[in-house]
Amino acid sequence: DQQVKQNSPSLSVQEGRISILNCDYTNSMFDYFLWYKKYPAEGPTFLISISSIKDKNEDGRFTVFLNKSAKHLSLHIVPSQPGDSAVYFCAASLDLTQGGSEKLVFGKGTKLTVNP
Amino acid sequence: DARVTQTPRHKVTEMGQEVTMRCQPILGHNTVFWYRQTMMQGLELLAYFRNRAPLDDSGMPKDRFSAEMPDATLATLKIQPSEPRDSAVYFCASAAAGHGGETQYFGPGTRLLVL
Numbered sequence: 522d523q524q525v526k527q528n529s530p531s532l533s534v535q536e537g538r539i540s541i542l543n544c545d546y547t548n549s550m551f552d553y554f555l556w557y558k559k560y561p562a563e564g565p566t567f568l569i570s571i572s573s574i575k576d577k578n579e580d581g582r583f584t585v586f587l588n589k590s591a592k593h594l595s596l597h598i599v600p601s602q603p604g605d606s607a608v609y610f611c612a613a614s615l616d617l618t619q620g621g622s623e624k625l626v627f628g629k630g631t632k633l634t635v636n637p
Numbered sequence: 638d639a640r641v642t643q644t645p646r647h648k649v650t651e652m653g654q655e656v657t658m659r660c661q662p663i664l665g666h667n668t669v670f671w672y673r674q675t676m677m678q679g680l681e682l683l684a685y686f687r688n689r690a691p692l693d694d695s696g697m698p699k700d701r702f703s704a705e706m707p708d709a710t711l712a713t714l715k716i717q718p719s720e721p722r723d724s725a726v727y728f729c730a731s732a733a734a735g736h737g738g739e740t741q742y743f744g745p746g747t748r749l750l751v752l
Contacts, residue, residue, distance in 0.1 A: 523679075564641070564728050564743025565680070610680055623668060623732060623741070624693065629679030 524548045525613050527628035535636055540598040542631050544611030547592065551613035555625065556585060556596050559608045568609070569596070601635045608632045639663045641731050641744035649750045655717040658747045661710055662731030669712045670730040670741060671697075671704055680728070686712065719751045 526545045534540045544554075552573035557565035571578040571585045571594065578585050584597045598605055611628040642661045650656055662669050670685040684694035689706040697704065701720070706712045716723055726748050730741040 527679075562745065564730070564745050566743065567741070612680075623670075624682060624685070625741070626682075627672075627680035629676075 523628070524551075525611055525626050525628040527611055527631050529631050530629070531632045531634070533634045533636060534601050536603055537600045540596075540601045540605065540633055540635065542596040542598075542609050542611075542633065544594045544596075544628055545592055546594075546613050548613070548626075549592065550615060551626070553614045554585070554587060554594050555612045555614070556583075557610040557612060557627075559610060559630070565610055598633075601633075603635050603637050606633055606635050639742075641729055641742050643727075643729050643744035643747050645747060646745065647748045647750075649752065650719055651752050652720055653718040654751075655715065656719045656723075656749060656751075658714045658727050658729075658749070660712040660714075660729030660731075660744060662712065662729070663742055664710075666731035666733055666742070667709070668732045669706060670732070671712070671714050672728040672730065672743075674726045674728065674746070675724075683714070683727075716749075719749075721751045724749055724751050 524547050555570040556568040558568045559565040569580050569583050569585050571587050576587050582598055587594045608630045610630045612625040614625050641663055644659045667688050671683040672680050673683055674680045683697040684704045685692055686706050701716055703715045726746045728743050728746045730743040732741045
């Protein structure tokens with residue numbers, strides 16, 4: 522039973538446009554969320570995170586939005602660039618500052634293709 | 638440039654054979670994670686260690702999988718006997734204790750194919 526769901530296996534956008542990747546979770550105990558980016562033949566690398574006390578976190582072209590009531594988060598990439606083409610994983614955990622652990626629960630990933 | 642290294646990068650074996658995957662965590666990191674990536678399940682945590690002691694291996698099939706840390710610079714994941722359903726990419730990640738998921742550094746993975 523997937524606790525973290527990424528229902529879109531793939532997404533294709535044009536360079537310069539916005540990419541929106543979605544993630545849903547079922548466990549209401551999760552209170553810390555992360556996005557990882559993975560290129561072929563490499564391991565995932567951390568991209569951006571958000572705590573449940575916030576509803577938005579921004580880092581350059583990347584913004585993560587969290588809707589706790591809907592148990593939904595999304596990653597926005599603006600503007601999208603060809604180098605952003607990768608698999609994006611959504612992950613959730615219990616906040617360490619609230620007694621949680623480093624254990625991450627990942628979704629299956631969404632493959633983003635940004636076309637020049 | 639500190640990195641997590643994993644060997645071998647690729648492994649093809651026949652059903653029933655033993656498979657050993659190795660991981661060298663980043664120097665100074667005392668928490669090591671083993672993940673498995675498949676198309677069906679995505680990225681799932683198999684086990685993790687703190688200061689070489691297992692903290693959680695609930696995600697690992699106990700009958701055929703075993704994970705150890707013989708020393709602070711080496712983590713191993715063994716499958717004996719291997720089965721075709723074990724075919725996947727296995728990632729090792731390391732982190733400093735007491736920090737959130739953003740400080741997990743992943744290795745490049747071992748791509749395993751069991752025929």
